[in-house]
Amino acid sequence: MKLPLYLDYSATTPVDPRVAKLMCDCLTQEGNFGNPASRSHVYGWQAEEAVENARRQVADLINADPREIVWTSGATESDNLAIKGVAHFYHKKGKHIITSKIEHKAVLDTCRQLEREGFEVTYLEPTTDGIISPKQVADALREDTIIVSLMHVNNEIGVVTDIAAIGEVTRANKVLFHVDAAQSAGKIAIDLETAKVDLMSFSAHKIYGPKGVGALYVRRKPRVRLEAQMHGGGHERGMRSGTLATHQIVGMGAAFAIAQEEMAADNTRIEALRQRLWEGVKDMEEVYMNGHATQRVSGNANISFNFVEGESLLMSLRELAVSSGSACTSASLEPSYVLRALGMNDELAHSSIRFSIGRFTTEADIDQAIEQSRNAVIKLRELSPLWDMYKDGVDLDSVQWAAH
């Protein structure tokens, strides 16, 4: 079977072979397999050295102190630890949390859980191009607000949040600021020396590292306190117990170090590929790029092909591995909550495809994606009664639909 062309780098990335090699060296008897917490022999010391080296590599990419990095199992855990950890530690100070409607489920479901525990959450609404502004945050702040949690780059639409400006607002009001940077680390510059962010979540597998490892940045000055969510041997200064996974951590460190070296070159190339893709499809009628036109990462192109249904589009694009704006898993087709929060109608949300481009994507890949997308859209529009009606000048909003 010929494998489909991978254009889903926002979902996950393959491990860079340079990273995989270093990880393999930390597994077998001949390798660096020791427990980094073993203090009494060289196996432990070596493993600890590898872990601390990786900690420095992660800290370097974001201009932080290595002591501010806590290893976790991924961005989901980091988000949980940051938000629940702060809520549980500071609950006497206040019960109010601010986030947005377009956060990752790791943040939204964590907030839902805290609501069940008695916290109150404000969900900010983005503009139609996916922006959450510093002013919205300022306006939503209350006396009892303890934390604001916003993502740096949205995983579906690639829009970048102005975390530097929002950090000024939260710091001035003595409210903690957590940022989910799973989709931004290694793709846009992050400087935690200047940005007033207190907590930041990272994942390795979005930037050519392994799955199952991530980190949480926890600021030392001014100091941020957390209540641990995982109790045990007191690893990671008590914030996250559990034997450190040397091979995973080494992989994450190496991936972050490579990202630091290659980010600029990768971005230039990937941005050109994204432009090429958009140029290749945008002349078809009723095709839209979702999310802000310029305030975005280079690898993401979320495109709506109006009057074409998403699942059949994916079926036609079987030779492309992409994501859809809807998940037709049951009788009720669920359009993406992110696209919906932008105010997009359900039809357009259903017809959206997220192409995400990465380090190993080539021009030929993009040309293939363009050709297949065009063919699929033309074919499905031929089949679409909605396209017919649109072409006949019927206003679809004025039609009385017989919903089933």
Add this chain to the structure above:
Amino acid sequence: MAYSEQVIDHYENPRNVGKMDEDDAHVGTGMVGAPACGDVMRLQIKVNDAGVIEDAKFKTYGCGSAIASSSLVTEWMKGMTLDQAGEIRNSNISEELALPPVKIHCSVLAEDAIKAAIDNYKSKQ
């Protein structure tokens, strides 16, 4: 989602795609579903004076199973009387196309479209 061979066949080579004149007294049009639900099916039949369906056409906005269901029923209906066509059940469709349980509603939609087209034709007589 894995698709059955039958669904893929109808999806790759849909039969009887098209549109007939809605105002023609011999034509019955059924349009069911809603864009917001992710599926809209338009099924049309052309009925001769003997009450036999001479031609059938469809256009469908929906998933592959919805497209295949409507394509399949246009094939079946040609040559049937209105009564025969009215007896097509969604279970016949889902069986023929080997639809998984989550896709049964796509075949229900096709059954609804047949009924709507027949009703529309009758209302014109």
